[in-house]
Amino acid sequence: MGTSTLHSQAEAALESVVDRGVAIANPATTSRAAAQAQKSETGMWVAVSAISMSFAAFTSAMIVRQDAATDWQRFQLPHVLYFNTLILLASSATLELTRQRIAGIPEALRSGAAAAKVLLANGTYWLYLTAALGFTFVLGQLLAWRNLAAQGLFLATNPSSSFFYVFTALHAVHLLGGIGGLIYVLRKLVRTNGSAETSGLGAFSIYWHFMDILWVYLLLLLAIRM
């Protein structure tokens, strides 16, 4: 995706800020938007606890399964995983850059639409980069699977490889879902002229950072157990 399209989208969005510039200033709308943000963030924390619970269940399943028999086979984790981890951590950083830019918009609007325009363009840029990094991570995980397959370790080969595939696949599914959410947030950001609240950026950030933490946890778990 070229940056020119990014910018033109952001510009189009900002023009509408100027056209309907009152939208952000209206207190009724902001309180409504604040409620929206609060609701989605509450929902996200609830979702995060449910996902944590699921992975806790998988973790205890893994511990029980490892102790159930003597067939647990240790293997070398593919090195690409560590590289992937860096990519994912970087994506959290770029997401924070987005948040910083978007958070500055209401302030910037007071000094003029142009400053806000730049901030929105900048913010969406970092968000696209976040998506790209997330996608790269998933591709990297695919590489890790190919690496494992090359060693003859498949889903059903050994309980250790079973859990490896289950953990990484489920995390990747959650992350792809996150990228879907990211695209939704991006479109909303553009449509709402950079309103952090109604776009669900806050809730999305909770999810994305959580995916990060979850991955680090899984990696440590796998590193100890494999």
Add this chain to the structure above:
Amino acid sequence: MGKLFAVVVTVITLISVSFFVMHTWWPPTDISTTGPAIDRQMDETFVETGILFLAGQLLLGLFVWQASDKNPARKIKIFPGGSTPLVAAAIIVVGIEVLALTFLGSKAWAAINLAPAAADSVHIDVQAEQFAFWFRYPGPDGQFGALHPEKIDEANGNYFGLDPANDVAARDDIVVGTLTIPVNRPILLTMHSKDVGHSLYVPVLRIQQDFVPGLDIPVHFTATQTGKFEIVCTQLCGLGHYNMRAYLEVMSEGDYEQWLKTQAGQ
């Protein structure tokens, strides 16, 4: 309507309780050394919960009866003292009951499950499979042969997967379909499953224990009466589950020795 409810709930309660009190349907007479503790505890629980059951249902009936009084002059009344006495009563009465039952219960449970089997126990290996129980005795050498699942051959009667050709200990193992035991001697069963989950339920011994595939599970007991009793499967194991059973035959010591000799000779 309220009076009718009070009457109906009272009648239902009394009929329900009466069948328990009359022991119309009741566990068969226990023939084990550990069973009496279970029976005692069950009796205890029946008395305690019976009182709670009667009190709860009859109180409900009584209050509903009173609440149906249509006298317009009557004012509503709040329960004396509000919710506190009820909360306190529940905590104290049920709490004491919980403590008592836990104390009694853990003793009974410990006698069955935590006490080790006696050293002179008769060792019997039990295998459950769809849809039969098989019992294996070590034979004159006192040694069980090793199990090889891949050698299981039902058609030729090798239910356990023994390897008599290479395994000396397996040659004299006795495999039968009836659990035959001597009276008044501790028995130690080692239970394993050939295929899926099963359970060994012997009502007269107050014993129920699952066969868990992949695990060897010990169960020990002592029977105090001779006779023939039923063993049934209580863990859903497939289409023939309802039909999966065996018999427990408790013999006098002499009969048992004789039986063992006959089996070994075959």
Add this chain to the structure above:
Amino acid sequence: MHDTSAQHAVHQHAAPTGFIRKYVFSLDHKVIGKQYYGLALLAVFIGMVLSWLMRIHLGWPNWPIPLLDKLSAVGAPGGAMTPEYYLSLMTMHGTIMVFFVLTNAPFAAFGNYFLPIQIGAEDMAFPRFNMMSFWTTFVAFLVMMASFFIADGPPIAGWTSYAPLSAVGGDAGPGLKVGETLWAISIAIFCIGSLLGALNFIATTLDLRTKGMSLARMPLSSWAWFVTSVIALLAFAVLLPACILLVLDRTAGTSFFIPTGLVVSDRLQPHSGGSTLLWQHLFWFFGHPEVYIAVLPSIGIVAHILPVFARKPLLGPRASVGCMIAIGFLSYMVWGHHMFVSGMNPFSANLFSVPTLIITIPATILTLLLIGTVYGAKMRFTTPALFCIGFVSVFISGGISGFFLAQPSIDIYLHATYFVVGHFHFVMAVASLFGVFAGTYFWFPKMFGRMMNDGLGKLHFWLTFIGVYCIFMPMHYLGLAGNVRRYAAFTDDYLIPLIPVHKFITVAALLTGAAQLIFLFNLIWSRFKGPIASENPWEGTSLEWSTTSPPPFDNFGGKHLVVYNGPNEYGVQGAATDYVMQASPEKVVTG
């Protein structure tokens, strides 16, 4: 009364006009609630017919059941079912009832419809997720039903699907080749739907309460739905991984639950090292809280309705809420009591037994508070009131037998007997359904704008109340006599004398089931011909009675209600009527 505070951000969209948006893929929590109710009604009808078939088979095994051979020529040649088909029907009965009825009706159906209204919100927090949660559940239902129509038939592993019977595949028996996979996939999908629903309930309760609706002023039913949604969130989050692992064992050749060296149908299974107890732990970690997912909403519904007809406040509302939370918390520490005879470490039996017995304390308090609420009441004996009182009775009966099963040593004898069947049907199924019946008769006027017929309702109550005792109390006797459950026929010497009891239960079940047709008729007839209901026909206080029957699309017609009182202001002295509504600014004189 206009509330400018931040809660009302939901219905920016106007009411939909097209059929699809209005009735099918609706975002309106009221429509979704009715959809859940409809699905539960369909499911309970199927589940009930299955129980009829099972009961007929148990009483009169060779009697050809009309049309059954049309459903499955293999399973019921000539109409008399085979033992394996009995197990198929039993598995489906349990699964349908537990998941699609007891989870859906009191929690998802009524919760969806009334939680937002009772807290003064215009909709759920996430209407789109709400719609998705229903349709996900519906897909799960279709997948489950599909197993009736495959050659192999529905699975025979029971609603608990114990591994390895459920995991090794077609070798273990009929229905275990494809049917069991459908089962596991369906339940996994169901989990996703329930998680979405629970998420919605929690966020709605936390964030969308109207001005003045503090947590302390929330009706008990809303509290119950809230607590239940927290339980459901954690429980289904564990069942989902369990189902995923089960599907992998069945289709991908992994060995999570299948140990080494199993020989099934003369075939050495190509798996090794798995743990069958792992399935049981994961399943019951969900399975026990599931009992409370089924029954807590009904406790809440009863605690909400009973004061309306007792015309006095609920006794100890705060203690009741505390007990619900305590039950929810404890429900996660007791799963092992389903596994006393499973061969897990015998030391852990006491560990699970103690909290199981302790859980009876909050349950007893809840029951006593309901009984204490009836004390000194001027009771209005309407149909919903009768079902509330009936609930208390069956809840006592079901709860009492729990004392036996909570003790490992007694459980050794009673485990897997009809004692257990009688216990959980009373406490989980009948109690829960009594709450649903009470809720239906109570809220029908609000949901459809018409009253249900009270005479038919009472007839339905009496037949059902006496009927359930005739069905489930004798099961305790059977269990005491050692009658094993999940048997397709009773051929053992000691079981044959018990068959007359089974015949009695069968007749009672058929009659009680038939009595439910009165309810069904009443529902349909009242929907079209019932007398028009006023806004507040029962003189209740909570917010659902402060809007039209049925409520408009945004629940309160653009008004933002402000709450001044708790939900419990009945029998108020000095008030214009004997009650003060939550949204009424009238001062309540305490004293």
